[in-house]
Amino acid sequence: MNNKNNIDVSVAETPGATLVPSRQPLTGLLGLALVMLVSLALIGCMSGDFFATWATFYLVCCVPPQIILAMVWRNQYPLWLGGLGQPDRGLVQLLLTLGAAALIATLVFFTQAQQVGPPTPFTLMYVIFCVLVTFWLVLVWECWPLAALLRHPLALGLGILLLAYLGGYALFSALFDFSALNGAPFYRDSLDPHGAFPALAILAFAVTTVAVTFACLLSDCWPLSRLAGQPWRGVVRSAWVLLLSAVLYLLGTRVLGIEPVPFMARGAIALLFGVLVPLLMFEGQLFAGRPQQGVLQLLVAVIAGALLSSLYWLIAPWLGGPLDSGAPGYAREFWLASALLAMTFPLLVVFSQFLDFWPLRRR
Template sequence: MHNKNNSDVLLQQPAQRLSLGNQPFLGGVGLGCVIVLSLALIGCFSGAFFATWVTFFVVCCVPVQIVLAMLWRGQYPGWLKQLAQPWRGLALVAMSLAGGALIASLVFFTQAREVGPPTPFTLMYVIFCVLLSFWLVIIWECWPLSRLLRHPLALGLATLLVAYLLGYRLFAWLFDFSAMAGAPFYRAELDPQGLAPAFEILAFAVTTVGVTFACVLLGFWPLGSRLQGLQPWAGLARSALVLGLSAALYLGATRLLGIAAVPFMVHGAIALLFGCLVPLLAFEGELFGRLAQPLRGLLQLLVALLAGAVLPRLYWVAGPWLSGPMSAGAVDYAHEFWLASALLAMTFPVLVAFSQFFDFWPLRRR
């Protein structure tokens, strides 16, 4: 994961990838198509069904997408290389759905204890595992698994296993839902009663991934390429950088400015994370490509902040029209959680599929 283009740090492309001569027009049109398709898919479900079963299933598909796009680079299994679009994209989508169905079934019959519709206990757990997957792949480059396992199948499956098993241990250790004991969904046997309030832990975890994507845009400047391939030192240095920036951002917003954890997570951390996906995935890291770091990254980050400010607002306005009236703010934050699901449990996977699996087909043809 050490190519020149900063988008390749997130989602690597095959070495023989052809020149991208049609950005940024391609990215703008593609992003518009993804947003329209995502909103149309959301509108196919009732608000309650989308916020529970749909979100649960699609979130379980995301770690599989991470393995297919970031670890296997769409090149494994080998027969994928022989497929033209759209068949290659359809095959990768089918693999994502099949893997997500298996993971969702295992989580539902173990961690969720067959309680449905999925409760915040289960939804937060699978979201946390997605965030942990990004940490394993981007920050730690799958170390030490990458040293022990050379076969892509073994490495991919082991990464998924570690994400969910380690995620389970951290979830049990960190998350405390006791403040929600009076809520209709609350079940004492599902509450791990960890070290800190669940919303605080989840909000900070989302912040770290948003900051990670921002660091990807910057090429992890000022660390840059000095530590590339030098694990575990690269992972330790990146972790320190991301955690330090995240702590400053999160504590500054929630403690100094007094913003509650959930509104900050949705309108701050998730907006930053989603915004960073625009230059990374939609525009394939091609924006300002002639400039050196950190200037290139700062300008891309500016685009990300603009996208993170504008696009979530579009979804916020569309929410009641698509899924019916929703209350905003405390106590249940229904509108906020709908927005989080719409951005990260629908639009993000669709954007990954369109840009990485289908390679912008049919807008771009090889």
């Protein structure tokens, strides 16, 4: 298993297939527009409460299996996928994702102490945090130490998921404190882990670390990239990501006075979503061969994130109904976060990674 520190946007070749030129960036632009239309249409078919609870909960649970399929197995496992053409290959991967997410969601929901009714912020923040932990395991630590111990792809993939959710639970319990939300209808002291930091603040910081991780990948600015071997490479990368994230987070929340949730929604999540445009939809081909390609792509990511998040922000009342922004509920900010990362992001992965831009690009 080759665990590189970047997303491999290629797919396994189908024997006898001929690849039609990708014609980037046109293919990426058309694909992005198509995915956004489908995403917004699906959101519009749901009630605001259903999308904010059950839909977001299940869709977030889809992301870790997608990370395994696309970034760990690189769309080449199970091996029999190599004999399938598009769209069959992509549809099979989609079904694998949906099935794995259903199992994960069921286990998480019914193992939450005293969990009744729709998923509460306790459960939602936990599964979101586990997604972030999965990204850390795969991108920052390159699946170490599991990659050194588990040689079979299936064992490695399942091991990462297990470590993400069990390790994520331990970190969640140690870090998240919901005491500031005491008095909210969902609050139960027995479900509050009473960790070290206010829940909304640590969630915003954790999302920022993943946005910074993706930005570093895109701009190819991993420090000491020639440092050989784990765990030292993971230690250096972790320190670098945490340092940059702390600077950005403190600049936004302390210097500029932005509250953690708006900073997360309009800042960190916008950046993360923007990075996906050149990384996934343009397949890293923008400015190919030019000096400072990574910096130019990062600039595109910042602009794309700002524009697309602003578009979703304006559309929110049309699809989600009356949504108040700001404290105490941050309804519009959380709607934006769910629309971008719970709905649109998984669909971007399905279209660009699983379907390989089918039907815009055919083999």
